[in-house]
Amino acid sequence: MTTFGWLQIGLYLLLLLLLTKPLGAYMARVYQGERTFLEALLRPMEQFIYRASGARAQDEMDWKTYATAMLVFNALGLLVVYALQRLQDVLPLNPQDLSAVSPDLAFNTAVSFATNTNWQGYSGETTMSYLTQMLGLTVQNFVSAATGMAVLVALVRGLARHSAQTVGSFWVDLTRGTLYILLPLSLMLALALISQGVVQTFSPYQTVPLLQPTTDANRQTVTQQTLALGPAASQIAIKQLGTNGGGFFSTNSAHPFENPTPLSNLLEMLAILLIPAALCYTFGRMVGDTRQGWAVLAAMSIVFAPMVGLAVWAEQSGNPAFARLGVDQTASDLQAGGNMEGKEVRFGIVNSALWATATTAASNGSVNAMHDSFMPLGGLAAMWLMQLGEVVYGGVGSGLYGMLAFVIIAVFVAGLMVGRTPEYLGKKIEAFEMKMASLVILIPVLVVLVGTAVAVVTPAGSASVFNPGPHGLSEVLYAFSSAGNNNGSAFAGLNANTPFYNVALGLAMLIARYWLAIPVLAIAGSLARKNKAPAGAGTLPTHTPLFVVWLIAVVVIVGALAFLPALALGPLVEHLMLGA
Amino acid sequence: MHDLVFVVFVLVFFAVSLGLIAVCQRLMEG
Numbered sequence: 001m002t003t004f005g006w007l008q009i010g011l012y013l014l015l016l017l018l019l020t021k022p023l024g025a026y027m028a029r030v031y032q033g034e035r036t037f038l039e040a041l042l043r044p045m046e047q048f049i050y051r052a053s054g055a056r057a058q059d060e061m062d063w064k065t066y067a068t069a070m071l072v073f074n075a076l077g078l079l080v081v082y083a084l085q086r087l088q089d090v091l092p093l094n095p096q097d098l099s100a101v102s103p104d105l106a107f108n109t110a111v112s113f114a115t116n117t118n119w120q121g122y123s124g125e126t127t128m129s130y131l132t133q134m135l136g137l138t139v140q141n142f143v144s145a146a147t148g149m150a151v152l153v154a155l156v157r158g159l160a161r162h163s164a165q166t167v168g169s170f171w172v173d174l175t176r177g178t179l180y181i182l183l184p185l186s187l188m189l190a191l192a193l194i195s196q197g198v199v200q201t202f203s204p205y206q207t208v209p210l211l212q213p214t215t216d217a218n219r220q221t222v223t224q225q226t227l228a229l230g231p232a233a234s235q236i237a238i239k240q241l242g243t244n245g246g247g248f249f250s251t252n253s254a255h256p257f258e259n260p261t262p263l264s265n266l267l268e269m270l271a272i273l274l275i276p277a278a279l280c281y282t283f284g285r286m287v288g289d290t291r292q293g294w295a296v297l298a299a300m301s302i303v304f305a306p307m308v309g310l311a312v313w314a315e316q317s318g319n320p321a322f323a324r325l326g327v328d329q330t331a332s333d334l335q336a337g338g339n340m341e342g343k344e345v346r347f348g349i350v351n352s353a354l355w356a357t358a359t360t361a362a363s364n365g366s367v368n369a370m371h372d373s374f375m376p377l378g379g380l381a382a383m384w385l386m387q388l389g390e391v392v393y394g395g396v397g398s399g400l401y402g403m404l405a406f407v408i409i410a411v412f413v414a415g416l417m418v419g420r421t422p423e424y425l426g427k428k429i430e431a432f433e434m435k436m437a438s439l440v441i442l443i444p445v446l447v448v449l450v451g452t453a454v455a456v457v458t459p460a461g462s463a464s465v466f467n468p469g470p471h472g473l474s475e476v477l478y479a480f481s482s483a484g485n486n487n488g489s490a491f492a493g494l495n496a497n498t499p500f501y502n503v504a505l506g507l508a509m510l511i512a513r514y515w516l517a518i519p520v521l522a523i524a525g526s527l528a529r530k531n532k533a534p535a536g537a538g539t540l541p542t543h544t545p546l547f548v549v550w551l552i553a554v555v556v557i558v559g560a561l562a563f564l565p566a567l568a569l570g571p572l573v574e575h576l577m578l579g580a
Numbered sequence: 581m582h583d584l585v586f587v588v589f590v591l592v593f594f595a596v597s598l599g600l601i602a603v604c605q606r607l608m609e610g
Binding site: 064067068071072074075078079082086103104106107111432435436507510514515518519522525526 | 582583585586587589590591593594597598600601604605607608
């Protein structure tokens with residue numbers, strides 16, 4: 001790897017770290033109901049939303065009411081997106097006269113965007129009208145992200161409060177998260193992206209003459225092409241900030257109208273990890289000990305860094321099959337070197353591998369290179385980060401609440417090992433919290449492995465696999481790892497727009513989102529009721545480097561044990577075959 | 581017809597999810 005490549009990774013991580021504290025502190029103020037500098041501008045709008053919706057902002061909810069409100073809101077949103085897709089042919093803002101989306105694809109897409117997954121079994125520019133993109137998909141980008149953050153904040157309140165019956169108001173958390181955090185950040189990012197050339201228009205697609213005429217598959221001369229346009233920048237901004245990931249165009253952030261320049265690439269990559277990283281500081285502030293937040297962030301970063309290294313090394317090393325043919329794959333002033341298949345020349349190896357690692361670490365799922373074309377070990381890095389449960393930064397809110405489930409397991413096991421009372425932040429960790437944390441960790445594992453197994457043994461599942469052998473298995477495993485952890489990125493090469501995959505992956509996304517959020521809220525409710533015990537000689541400190549190492553060990557061991565056999569049959573054996 | 585199937589599917593899933601809340605509450609109460 002070149003020095004310039006290392007500098008780019010270093011600059012990215014430095015900027016991320018610098019932004020973590022100010023944004024994290026701001027979000028803590030938002031969720032604690034404190035005044036922020038946007039109060040004068042947004043408070044009237046917030047009050048209007050409460051009045052219009054009939055929500056009583058001062059009424060807090062117990063965990064059951066909070067979870068019920070979350071489910072009802074998400075179910076309604078999902079059905080609205082489904083209806084918009086099915087009726088888009090008769091609704092306005094459809095200048096290309098796109099037809100209604102098929103029922104199974106509409107179901108899959110509605111689930112995908114409501115669950116913050118943004119798995120896309122379609123090409124945006126040839127399937128979705130402007131209205132569907134804006135009113136359906138972009139709105140869900142905001143509210144699904146705000147939902148994840150709301151669930152996290154309820155859990156943090158459960159840890160912070162004592163002898164309490166309530167964990168906050170879902171409506172208030174949803175509204176404040178959207179209004180004070182997601183909207184302002186999205187507006188700033190959208191304007192920055194527009195300045196770089198990302199399109200934002202209601203104009204119909206434009207037909208332009210080609211600079212150099214060419215011939216098509218039927219040997220007909222082609223002199224012009226159609227450029228897909230649309231209100232892309234507003235969706236791109238929230239798709240990155242909300243760890244949604246669904247592209248406006250089919251090739252996602254590899255498309256020059258979604259990601260035109262190196263600066264737009266850096267901004268979008270920063271946006272992917274910004275809120276998940278900053279929420280760690282928010283957590284520390286809300287529980288009154290920022291060291292706890294830094295410890296969790298350190299654990300995430302220590303798992304993330306070697307995965308970046310593995311992906312960059314694998315891609316920069318190039319393809320051994322090409323090396324045997326004598327192809328020069330070394331980086332030089334004239335070429336990026338390495339494995340450039342499926343990558344944008346504008347971004348090169350480092351920015352493609354770094355993006356792939358960030359987007360899979362963060363349950364974002366947007367891509368600026370085709371993951372299917374990565375070397376087996378590069379693809380493995382992306383896949384394994386998802387399989388860890390999307391807890392290395394993870395989705396906005398969902399990443400940290402997943403990691404806190406691992407913290408509960410780590411505290412409990414450490415307590416058993418050294419004979420100390422399992423407690424976290426003064427709260428006793430008992431059988432109920434362990435059961436719920438186990439559900440949070442095991443449900444995605446079950447969804448991914450069972451889904452993959454069903455897909456590869458049934459004709460409906462295996463018929464969609466274009467590549468035979470280990471790479472074909474990797475494609476199916478990647479698809480279920482992505483859906484079963486609400487990531488949304490895909491290995492291409494798998495025809496996922498079939499009734500089987502649309503329904504199976506849709507169900508995987510639903511389970512992975514809501515059947516994890518419910519146990520998390522149950523933990524919140526249980527912890528909120530408990531008294532806080534002052535730290536004593538028998539208390540396990542959870543902000544020390546020792547605990548960070550222990551937490552990483554728990555995360556990695558669970559991830560390795562659950563998925564190593566499947567990875568051995570997919571990317572690992574493919575890597576060995578390439579080198580043979 | 582297909583629309584009805586998917587809408588019912590979604591509603592059933594969320595109804596089961598509401599049931600999961602009740603199960604968790606019962607577990608919490610021991």
